[in-house]
Amino acid sequence: MSNIIECRSLSFSYIDGNNQTSVLNNLNFEVELGDSIAILGQSGCGKSTLLNLIAGLDSPSEGDVLINNINIAKLNEKDRTELRSNNFGFVYQFHHLLNDFSSIYNVALPLLIRGDNKESAILNSKKILTKVGLENRLNHNPSELSGGERQRVAIARAMVTEPACILADEPTGNLDAKNAKDVLELILELNENNTTSLLIVTHDLSIANKMNRKLTLSNSKLVDI
Ligand SMILES: Nc1ncnc2c1ncn2[C@@H]1O[C@H](COP(=O)(O)OP(=O)(O)O)[C@@H](O)[C@H]1O
Numbered sequence: 001m002s003n004i005i006e007c008r009s010l011s012f013s014y015i016d017g018n019n020q021t022s023v024l025n026n027l028n029f030e031v032e033l034g035d036s037i038a039i040l041g042q043s044g045c046g047k048s049t050l051l052n053l054i055a056g057l058d059s060p061s062e063g064d065v066l067i068n069n070i071n072i073a074k075l076n077e078k079d080r081t082e083l084r085s086n087n088f089g090f091v092y093q094f095h096h097l098l099n100d101f102s103s104i105y106n107v108a109l110p111l112l113i114r115g116d117n118k119e120s121a122i123l124n125s126k127k128i129l130t131k132v133g134l135e136n137r138l139n140h141n142p143s144e145l146s147g148g149e150r151q152r153v154a155i156a157r158a159m160v161t162e163p164a165c166i167l168a169d170e171p172t173g174n175l176d177a178k179n180a181k182d183v184l185e186l187i188l189e190l191n192e193n194n195t196t197s198l199l200i201v202t203h204d205l206s207i208a209n210k211m212n213r214k215l216t217l218s219n220s221k222l223v224d225i
C-alpha cells in the first residue's frame with residue numbers, strides 16, 4: 001500500500017518572542033490509502049496543529065511531511081496549494097461556507113477552482129447534495145440552513161472532488177448527538193468504496209470506534225490505542 005501521508009521525525013514548536021511552546025515532538029506517522037484514523041487527545045494537545053502541518057498550512061520546526069511522497073514544505077506556495085487541493089478535502093468544526101453563495105455554489109467551488117467546466121461542476125454539486133439529502137436546499141444560503149444541514153453541505157464540498165484523504169478537525173464538535181451521528185454516517189457512506197482515507201480529530205468515542213485505527217496525542221507524542 002502506498003502512503004498518502006507520511007510524517008517523519010516531525011516536531012513543531014510555536015515561537016512567540018522568547019517563549020517556545022513545543023507542541024509535537026518527533027512524530028512518526030503514516031496514513032495509507034484507504035485508512036481511517038481517529039486522533040483523540042485533550043484540548044490543547046496539538047491535534048489542529050498536526051492537521052495544519054499535514055495540510056502544509058504551517059511548516060515543521062523539524063522533520064518532514066510527505067504527501068504522496070512529495071515534501072510539502074519544499075514546494076512554493078502555488079504548488080503547495082495545488083498539492084493540497086488535489087489530495088485533501090477539509091471539514092472543520094465550523095462549516096466555513098461562503099455566506100453569500102448557495103449550497104450549489106459552495107459545493108461547486110472546489111471543482112471550478114480546479115478547472116472543471118461550470119456545467120459539470122454544477123451537475124456534480126447537485127448530485128452530491130442530493131446524496132446528502134439536501135436536494136430541497138440547493139439554492140439556500142448557509143444562513144438559511146440549520147447547523148446540521150450546513151455541516152452536510154461542508155461534507156459535500158469536502159468530498160465532491162473525491163480527494164485521496166479527508167482531514168476533519170472535530171467535524172461534529174458543534175452538533176447535537178443525532179446530527180453528529182448523521183454527519184459521520186454520511187462521511188462513511190460517501191466513502192463506501194473506501195477510496196478516500198479519513199483522518200478525523202474527534203472527542204467522540206462512538207465516532208472514533210468506527211475508524212480502523214485510533215491514536216491519541218499526548219505529551220507531544222502519538223500513540224496507538
Ligand atoms: N498561534 C499560536 N501561537 C502560540 N501557541 C499556539 C498557537 N496556536 C496554538 N497554540 C498552542 O499550541 C497548543 C496546541 O494547540 P492546538 O493544536 O490548537 O490544540 P488542539 O487542536 O489539540 O486543541 C496549545 O497549547 C495552544 O495554546
Ligand SMILES: [Mg+2]
Pocket residue numbers: 047048049169
Ligand atoms: Mg483543535
